[in-house]
Amino acid sequence: MAALRVTAQKLLQTNSAFSPLLAVPALSRACHHEPNFEYINVSKVGEKQNVGMIELNRPKALNALCDGLMAEVQTALKQFEADTDVGCIVLTGAGQKAFAAGADIKEMSGRQFQEVFGGNFLAHWSHLADTTKPVIAAVNGYALGGGCEIAMMCDIIYAGEKARFGQPEIALGTIPGAGGTQRLIRAVGKSLAMEMCLTGNPITAQEAQQAGLVSKVFPADQLVPEAVKTAEKIASHSKLVVAMAKEAVNASQEMTLREGLRFEKRIFHASFATNDRREGMAAFVEKRKADFTDS
Known part of the structure; x- marks a missing residue:
């Protein structure tokens, strides 16, 4: 002691x-x-x-x-x-x-x-x-x-x-x-x-x-x-998409590579349902700063 x-x-x-x-x-x-x-x-x-x-x-x-x-x-x-x-x-x-x-x-x-x-x-x-x-x-x-x-x-x-x-x-x-x-x-x-x-x-x-x-x-x-x-x-990024990215990275610790790649693809696909994905890509094309709304 x-x-x-x-x-x-x-x-x-x-x-x-x-x-x-x-x-x-x-x-x-x-x-x-x-x-x-x-x-x-x-x-x-x-x-x-x-x-x-x-x-x-x-x-x-x-x-x-x-x-x-x-x-x-x-x-x-x-x-x-x-x-x-x-x-x-x-x-x-x-x-x-x-x-x-x-x-x-x-x-x-x-x-x-x-x-x-x-x-x-x-x-x-x-x-x-x-x-x-x-x-x-x-x-x-x-x-x-x-x-x-x-x-x-x-x-x-x-x-x-x-x-x-x-x-x-x-x-x-x-x-x-x-x-x-x-x-x-x-x-x-x-x-x-x-x-x-x-x-x-x-x-x-x-x-x-x-x-x-x-x-x-x-x-x-x-x-x-x-x-x-x-x-x-x-x-400064979309809080919604940041949470999705964090979830995908963390999931890799508990999945096989094949399972992880499938999960990542589904999260990637899901991002196309967000306003922030549309805004981010539109801002890139239009050469301006994105205005994310976390939606």
Whole structure:
């Protein structure tokens, strides 16, 4: 248990062997959901205010993912889903030390099998993956355990140059429980995913990009602005067609190539029933900017 009491300072000073943490229990505190977003900051950003911003805001606990925080994220996602002005969402962590150091171990440690199995523990986290609007994870610092898992639930991952990704649950006597053994292998392949899950060793932002987990790496101070810039570009397109494209890409993870190609073709055909497809092609022919109406 001594390893679980390592301070954030020691964790941040360690460059080689990571402490087997999903969070920093010594800095955690009881976490209860409050409707006024106690554990996250929520705003609309971008020149047209069409990008939803969710900032995990438990910096003293390295943004550990307690139940209250994840419930607030779910509420914020539902609000942005219902907001017709928002075309894309950015998820990031307060500060540059951690995106999210993982699930709150202090909160989790006393749970028993009957409770977690009977209550389908962590099931509500999947709302992030089920969001129809695109979500960009802007990862600065540590994305460990649940932090890595919620980043992988997003559609695009951008990383700060000092970001670290890892699944260290094995050192706590458990395994990833929110997609770490499933999404990671689809992103980086079996060998690296197995190594990360069985050793608990993290990878750098550069290694994550090389492996295909991360699409771009930026200096830490440029990360969020670059994520917002990409989100604004996505939000400038038809929200209806963007949702169709997202659905088609995600479907590829669960289908054979033949099934996926058939699904893609049907979604492509369906786009011809939209006003935005007609407007987009007409604008191209007429050499003007398209005026999408999300219909």
